[in-house]
Amino acid sequence: MSTLKAVRGTRDLLPPETALWNRVEATVRAVFARYAFGEIRTPIFEDTQLFVRGVGEETDVVSKEMYTWEDRARAASEKAQSLTLRPENTAGVVRSYIEHKLGDTGMLQKLFYIGPQFRRERPQRGRYRQFWQIGAEVLGPQSSGAESPLRDAEVLEMLATLLDELGIPRAAEANGNTGWKLSLNSVGSATDRPRYINALKAALEPVKSTLCEDCQRRSETNPLRVLDCKVPEDQPIIDNLPKIADFLDEASTAHFMQVRAALDACDVPYVIDPRLVRGLDYYTRTTFEFTAASGLGTQNALLGGGRYDGLSEMLGGPKAPGIGFAIGEDRLILTLQALAEAASKPLISDKLDAFIAPMGIDQNAAALMLAKELRAEGLSVEVGDGSFRLKKSFELADKLARQIIILGEDELSTGFMTVKTFANGDQLKVARADLAAKLRG
Numbered sequence: 510m511s512t513l514k515a516v517r518g519t520r521d522l523l524p525p526e527t528a529l530w531n532r533v534e535a536t537v538r539a540v541f542a543r544y545a546f547g548e549i550r551t552p553i554f555e556d557t558q559l560f561v562r563g564v565g566e567e568t569d570v571v572s573k574e575m576y577t578w579e580d581r582a583r584a585a586s587e588k589a590q591s592l593t594l595r596p597e598n599t600a601g602v603v604r605s606y607i608e609h610k611l612g613d614t615g616m617l618q619k620l621f622y623i624g625p626q627f628r629r630e631r632p633q634r635g636r637y638r639q640f641w642q643i644g645a646e647v648l649g650p651q652s653s654g655a656e657s658p659l660r661d662a663e664v665l666e667m668l669a670t671l672l673d674e675l676g677i678p679r680a681a682e683a684n685g686n687t688g689w690k691l692s693l694n695s696v697g698s699a700t701d702r703p704r705y706i707n708a709l710k711a712a713l714e715p716v717k718s719t720l721c722e723d724c725q726r727r728s729e730t731n732p733l734r735v736l737d738c739k740v741p742e743d744q745p746i747i748d749n750l751p752k753i754a755d756f757l758d759e760a761s762t763a764h765f766m767q768v769r770a771a772l773d774a775c776d777v778p779y780v781i782d783p784r785l786v787r788g789l790d791y792y793t794r795t796t797f798e799f800t801a802a803s804g805l806g807t808q809n810a811l812l813g814g815g816r817y818d819g820l821s822e823m824l825g826g827p828k829a830p831g832i833g834f835a836i837g838e839d840r841l842i843l844t845l846q847a848l849a850e851a852a853s854k855p856l857i858s859d860k861l862d863a864f865i866a867p868m869g870i871d872q873n874a875a876a877l878m879l880a881k882e883l884r885a886e887g888l889s890v891e892v893g894d895g896s897f898r899l900k901k902s903f904e905l906a907d908k909l910a911r912q913i914i915i916l917g918e919d920e921l922s923t924g925f926m927t928v929k930t931f932a933n934g935d936q937l938k939v940a941r942a943d944l945a946a947k948l949r950g
Contacts, residue, residue: 648831
């Protein structure tokens with residue numbers, strides 16, 4: 510019988526790497542809380558029509574990448590329902606906003622999520638078929654100020670703060686090309702975008718046969734995605750295509766200028782990228798992408814997002830302007846690991862504070878009681894077994910912990926524990942009342 514393995518395009522996350530994931534997520538929660546975001550948890554699968562209507566039937570996500578199945582009817586009176594593992598979470602958050610009538614409060618809704626998404630993509634470094642995203646959405650009725658360029662700038666400033674606090678340097682402050690860079694653009698309003706798409710189609714018509722196979726298809730179904738093409742031979746042609754900036758109306762231009770002014774005031778660096786249009790149907794006005802070279806190879810996008818002022822109406826809800834983003838957590842972890850490797854500095858300590866080595870089975874219960882006391886003090890502790898030889902206890906302790914506590918009859922009778930620190934070889938007698946402080950030091 511063959512050994513079962515994880516499905517291609519998925520993988521297990523194991524200690525000590527999961528400690529890094531937990532640290533990243535704790536930092537995310539702390540930063541987002543300072544900006545008044547609350548957590549939302551939506552179902553992992555939704556009605557397929559949510560993504561067809563919200564993301565767009567002609568997008569690659571819907572047409573090629575979704576995991577969809579028919580949920581069999583349980584009774585003759587029921588119809589089978591088409592369900593899809595969520596490929597992204599913005600549509601699900603907006604569906605929840607509509608379903609729970611959050612707009613009726615009149616308040617701005619600032620929501621974040623952390624969880625798995627699913628796409629049938631070609632597996633590559635940092636890109637998996639089950640992948641993890643950290644995302645946030647800001648939306649509400651017009652009276653809440655959700656449409657304000659201030660919200661765009663606040664989201665971008667929050668992301669800059671998050672990357673700073675995670676230890677990813679800004680490109681201008683980094684050595685080489687290892688830092689993060691923010692690219693920014695506007696795709697205009699719901700009336701600007703169709704005019705631009707028509708101009709783009711017209712410009713693509715005489716040259717599409719010279720483009721790669723994907724771009725030939727996209728030029729018909731979703732011409733904005735042509736601008737995302739990475740095929741080197743296509744770049745000179747794409748660079749000569751019309752720019753969205755030339756099709757913005759006065760209101761969209763003013764909105765974008767206000768976003769930029771707020772970012773300048775907050776000292777958030779950015780570059781304007783006229784090709785950054787993003788291919789999902791719901792995007793309007795501000796679009797953005799953060800990139801970081803470390804750990805991601807040629808696929809260096811770290812996170813991206815934009816404004817989606819018409820998505821609620823597309824899903825049958827009330828007018829609710831919004832802006833959001835998604836961070837590829839798998840790719841974020843790769844970036845942090847690459848930066849740490851380049852600096853020859855560990856990201857996390859995988860060592861426990863202490864290993865307790867009872868000198869005989871008669872000391873096992875006392876060792877467990879001591880471990881309970883130290884864990885209550887917030888220390889990480891592993892307990893050996895009195896049946897182990899002392900050499901085995903030392904070998905285990907050296908692998909697992911920074912210090913070993915030897916617990917024998919003498920230590921129990923005197924109340925002084927024998928503690929050895931592996932880094933410098935020091936071995937001391939420490940009063941039980943002082944033990945937690947010594948282990949922290």
